[in-house]
Amino acid sequence: MIVDGHWVLLGSANWDTRSLRLNFELNVEAYGRTFASAMEQIFAQKIAAAREVSLAEMDGRPLLIKLRDSIARLFSPYL
Numbered sequence: 001m002i003v004d005g006h007w008v009l010l011g012s013a014n015w016d017t018r019s020l021r022l023n024f025e026l027n028v029e030a031y032g033r034t035f036a037s038a039m040e041q042i043f044a045q046k047i048a049a050a051r052e053v054s055l056a057e058m059d060g061r062p063l064l065i066k067l068r069d070s071i072a073r074l075f076s077p078y079l
Helices: 017-022 033-049 055-059 063-074
Strands: 008-010 027-031
Touching: 008 033, 027 033
Parallel strands: none
Antiparallel strands: 008 027
16 A cells, blocks of 8 residues: 555555464555655556456356365465
């Protein structure tokens, strides 16, 4: 998150108890226009390279891929 081109909050933590206490995720808070500008450029590049995934595309995946993802989801609390 970038606020006013000056304040940056960067990290992997979600704002829930599990992420903050159990998963040892963290965020870094930084101040500075140079760093914020660099982060804005990186975010813009990531967004430009991203693509939307539709529900139809997700539903149309092969059965083995769906099975793999479902099995991986069982282990998500530990990943």
